[in-house]
Amino acid sequence: MKNTFRKNIAFSFYGKLIKFNGTRLVFRRVSMEPYIISKENEGVLLFIINRPDRRNAINFEVMNGLEEAIRLASADDVKVFAITGAGSQAFCSGGDLAAFHLLKTEEQAYGMLSRMAGILYKILVLPKPTIAILNGTTVGGGCEIASACDFRIGINGMKAGFVQANLAITTGWGGGTLLLEKLQQPSALKMLLDAKLHTAVELREIGFLHDLYEGDPMEACLSFLKESLEKETSVLEAYKSLLNKKWELLSMRERMNDEAARCAVLWEGEAHHKKVDEFMHQKNKNN
Numbered sequence: 047m048k049n050t051f052r053k054n055i056a057f058s059f060y061g062k063l064i065k066f067n068g069t070r071l072v073f074r075r076v077s078m079e080p081y082i083i084s085k086e087n088e089g090v091l092l093f094i095i096n097r098p099d100r101r102n103a104i105n106f107e108v109m110n111g112l113e114e115a116i117r118l119a120s121a122d123d124v125k126v127f128a129i130t131g132a133g134s135q136a137f138c139s140g141g142d143l144a145a146f147h148l149l150k151t152e153e154q155a156y157g158m159l160s161r162m163a164g165i166l167y168k169i170l171v172l173p174k175p176t177i178a179i180l181n182g183t184t185v186g187g188g189c190e191i192a193s194a195c196d197f198r199i200g201i202n203g204m205k206a207g208f209v210q211a212n213l214a215i216t217t218g219w220g221g222g223t224l225l226l227e228k229l230q231q232p233s234a235l236k237m238l239l240d241a242k243l244h245t246a247v248e249l250r251e252i253g254f255l256h257d258l259y260e261g262d263p264m265e266a267c268l269s270f271l272k273e274s275l276e277k278e279t280s281v282l283e284a285y286k287s288l289l290n291k292k293w294e295l296l297s298m299r300e301r302m303n304d305e306a307a308r309c310a311v312l313w314e315g316e317a318h319h320k321k322v323d324e325f326m327h328q329k330n331k332n333n
Contacts (some may be wrong), residue, residue, distance in 0.1 A: 081111035082132070083118065088268055088275050089125030091118060098133035103142035104187055109162060116168050125279050126271055127172055129191065130179035130263050137178070137204070140186025147322050155313035159218040159306035162187070166194040166220045167299050171290045173283045175274065179263045180255070185209050185243070190221025192254075193228060196289070199257040199270050200246050206254070210309075211241035213325065214317035218309030220302030227296065229253050 082094040093115040095102040119127040131137040141158075149155045169176055169191075178192035179199055184206035192198050192206070200206070208225070210217050217225075217238065225234040233252045237244070249255040259266035268275070274282065312318055 080105065080107040081115075083111070083115050085118075085124070086264070086268075089123060089279070090264075090267065090271070090275070091115065091121075091124045091127050092264065092267075093127070093129045094132050095129070095138055096132045097142075098131070098135065100142055100144075101136040101139035101183070102131035102133070102188070103139045103144075104162070104191075105142045105145045106158075109165060112165050112169075116165070116172065119172055119174055122279065124174060125275055125277075125282055127169070127174055127176045128179055128267050129169075129176075129195065130181050130267075131188075134182055134201075136182040136188070137180040137184040137206075138188030138191055139183070140188050140190075140210075143322060143326060147326065150314070150319070152310045152314040155218075156307060156310035159309055159313070160303055163218070163220040163302045163306040166190060166224070167302055169194040170224065170298060171293055173286055173290075174279075175271075175282055175286055177267060177271065179267050180204055180206065181263045183243075187217075187219055187221070190217055190219040190224070193221045193224040196286075197256050197270070198254060199259055199266055200249060200255045201263070201266075202246055202258050202260055204246050205243040206246075206249055207241065207243040208238050209241045209243070211239065213321045214315065215312045216305070216309050218306050218313070220298075220305050223298065223301045223305050227298070 080095070080097050082096050084092045084094070086092060093112065095104070095108055097103060097105075097108070115127070118124070146158060149158055175197070176195040177197040177199065178195040180192060181201055182204055184192060184204065186209050189206055189208050208217060208221065216222060222238055225238065228234070229237070229252060237252070237254075244252075244254075246255065246258055250258060257270050259269075
């Protein structure tokens with residue numbers, strides 16, 4: 047589908063008409079597409095995971111969208127790449143078990159895991175600053191996506207946790223590797239091992255979140271990045287290149303891929319399939 051960017055548009059968003067007065071440039075796909083890409087006047091390229099009925103879980107279509115957005119982020123007029131979720135309930139609930147539970151073997155799992163790890167690595171080393179706007183609950187792979195971003199802000203009252211161990215697997219998209227580099231090691235390791243949800247205040251205290259906000263996610267993003275967005279794109283890219291050099295020296299791509307491979311081994315295990323079956327059974331029962 048061809049990309050176009052337009053000013054002063056209106057569209058239906060979950061049954062409501064949303065109008066833009068020219069302060070933002072917006073690209074809108076068909077309303078039920080699994081992702082939305084919008085380009086803001088301030089230089090922010092925004093990616094929205096548009097699956098609120100699935101708590102913004104990641105499937106192969108969303109993966110395609112992330113790859114598309116990463117390509118678009120290389121444009122000269124883009125200063126920052128931002129990721130958030132549709133609705134107010136969840137940023138991202140990780141991988142869509144309804145889709146990925148069909149992957150049974152180590153080889154099948156590794157194909158999905160390594161691809162997503164590659165996407166997160168591209169976000170990590172994007173030449174532009176990146177930010178995750180956590181507009182709601184963030185679990186599992188959602189935390190991994192957020193960890194790939196340079197900055198993370200969360201709405202007051204949200205919770206987040208690397209809960210993968212509760213399904214008898216580890217992080218598999220490179221998020222564990224990312225977390226251990228971005229947080230103090232004891233805090234990061236404890237977060238991974240406990241596999242529990244943390245409050246927004248706790249996440250701010252341990253350094254996972256860099257700011258808390260109320261109200262509109264995009265306005266919070268623009269407020270957090272206000273001074274940065276006033277700088278020339280070339281300056282932002284120059285500073286980001288310093289950070290990316292660090293990630294290269296730390297062999298992050300190889301380490302994230304190794305993480306995916308280790309997770310794939312556990313994915314094939316009976317313990318994981320049993321945990322997922324129990325989870326899906328409980329979920330269907332509650333519905």
